[in-house]
Amino acid sequence: MRPHDMGVLFDECAERGIRTIVHLDRPFDLAPGTSHDLPALAGLVRTAAGWLAAAGLRRGERVAILKDNHWDYDLLACAAIRLGAVPALLSGQLPPETVEVLLKRLDPALLVSNGRHLAVGDLPALARRTLTLDHGPKGVxxxxxxxxxxxxxxxxxxxxAPLVINHTSGTTGLPKLVTHSTRTIIGRLARFEAIRWPVIGTRRTDTVASASSFAHGRTFCWTASVLCLAPEKILILSGEHDRELLEQHPPSLLEALPSWYVRHQHLTAEPANPFRRVRLFVSTYDAMHPPTVRAYLHASRRNRPLWMQGWGQTETGPLTFRFLTRKALAHSHDPEPTTRNLGHPLPGRTRLRVVDPSTFAPLPPGHTGLVLARTKARCLDYVGEPDRFAAKDTAGWWNTGDLGRQTRSGAILFLDREVDRTPELSCVRTEDLLEERLPEVLEAVVLGVLGQPPIPVLVTADGTLDAFAWKRALRxxxxxxxxxxxxxxxxxxxxxxxxRRQELLDRLVGRAARHGSGRWT
Incomplete structure (x- = not known):
């Protein structure tokens, strides 16, 4: 089975007799219970569609969904799609002032939220109607x-036609509201992922775990494909009781946010080791640093576990994949750290070129420039920002805003976001090296600022750093x-x-000028 109509996805999976059981680390905000089969989930989507219809949502209208992080974002999205409406999923982690701007751009017919978010500001005034999932102010x-x-x-x-709206991460400012259609996010992305590929494809015996930001487009696409592949179990890790669920049901496939991998890396060294059965780790969204990848690969007791590193954007979906093994990560002091090599474009699906940032002339292999992409999976538009969307299009080539080099074999070496660049070094490569040399560092962040050396921010468990270890790392x-x-x-x-690099830099040195132009963020 391959996905097409997200409004009836759960119904079709249930009708086909798919026996997948979904285990949650905490109950949905929509319904009680922490274990559900496909018929129960299909029924929950239909029930939610009834709620939305009763709240006045109609075909072609937008519904904004703002709530705590959980997979029921996608159940609500499918319920809205069933009605012919367009769901816009807004992360509950967004600052209130950002939510207000995005709601004004969306002008939703309905806002679905909960009391915690509705208690801040006057969000109901930004939608024609508001439905709360628990409690809320008078009148909703x-x-x-x-x-x-x-x-x-x-x-x-x-x-x-517009199908779903997801926002970008917003590391450099206000997130963009990205509109995808059935053809772009389902036809071009999810259907390709729903093939049972050799080695990396989901098997019927798999336990698949996802630790994600469930408001984002990656999870919407994952939902469409993973249900059709019908694994034995699906684990949803929303941040409440991740460890307990992993220990009860050790996964064989794990896809997680880079930040999740970093925060849970200590579990790889514990006796229970919930990662012992994993044959495939998947990371997207952000750069992964070699020590973290190495720790998880060595935690697996499989003979040849793989790490699949995907690079792409909300606007385009994945553009390249790279597979890492224990052997690939064995040499930690290579001149070019392994995880900076993002791999090759997907054959027949994406094309990449590196161009001069000033002239947009194509550059030969080995030269640093802006990375442009061409893919039929590209989104339709940015809600409320047509000029910003048009500025990133160059004769059909999409400006990723990333700086990189292309090897002679066609692989992409990632250096930095253009807005984060410095002339002295690659911030991301330097972060790799610092994390290799300072094992106590959970995360290294190098910030470029005009007129002074780059600022290294080192995240540790207690917020302290050994001065002698730092001096050794500077070699x-x-x-x-x-x-x-x-x-x-x-x-x-x-x-x-x-x-949020700009916000972190502002906190440290005030509103400082940066080397990058930020024109393509």
Missing amino acids: LTLDDVRGHSAPGPQRRSAD DLPPLADPVALTWAQVPRTGTGKV
Whole structure:
């Protein structure tokens, strides 16, 4: 089975007799229980569609969904799609002022949220109607107001009509609202992923775990494909009781945010070792550093576990894949750290070129420039920002805003986001080296600032750093400013765990000028 209509995805999987059991680390915000089969989930989607219809949501209208992180984001999205509406999924980790701007751009007919988020500001004023999943201010609809209404029959839409709106991470400012169609995110991405590929494909005997920011487009695509592949179990890790669920049901496939891998790396060295059965680790969203990848690969007791590193964007889906093995990570002091090699474009699906940032002339292999991509999976637009969207298109080539070099074989070596660049060094490569040399560092972040050496921010468990270890780590590196040691909680982050670099720089030195132009963020 391969996905197509997300409004009836759960129904079709249940009708085909798929026996997958979904285990949650905490109950959904929509319903009690921590274990569900496909018929139960299909029924929950239909029930939610009835709620939304009773709240007045109609075909073609937008519904904004803002709640705590959990997979029921996608159940609500499928319920809205069943009605012919367009769901816009907003992470509950967004700052309130950002949510207000995005809601104004969306102008939703309905806002679905919960009391914790509705208690900040006056969000109901930014939607025609508001439905709360638990409690909320006076005047908003509650579930008691909409229960008992049957879901209308599923509404079909054109493959090229807007299907879902997800926002980008927003590491450098306000996130963009990215609109995808059935053709782009399902036809071009999820259907390709729903093939049972040799070695890396999901098997019927697999236990598949996902630790994600469930408001983002990657999870929407993953939902479409993983259900059709019908693994034995699916584990949803929303951050509440991840460890307990992993120990009860050790996964064989694990896809997680880079920040999740970093925060749970200590489990790889514990006797219970919930990663012992994993044959495939998957990472997307952000750069992974070699020590973290190495720790997980060695935690697996499989003979040849793989790490699949994907690089892409919300606007395009994955552009390259790279597979890493224990052997590939064995040499930690290579001139070009292994994880900076992002691999090759997907054959027949994506094309990449590196161009001069000033002239946009193509550059030969080995030269650093902006990475442009061409793919039929590219999104339709940015909601409320047509000029920003148009500025990133160059004769059909999409400007990723990333700096890199292309090897003679066609692989992409990632250096930095253009907005984060410095003339002295690659910030991301330097972060790799610092994490290799300082095992006590959970995360290294190098910030470029105009007129002074780059600032290294080192995240440790207690916010301290050994001065002698730091001096040893500086060997052969370009000049850096004095290090800043912080705890994990002191670093501003997006809903996907990425560091908000501009906000962190502002906190450290005030509003400082940067080397990068930021024109293509």
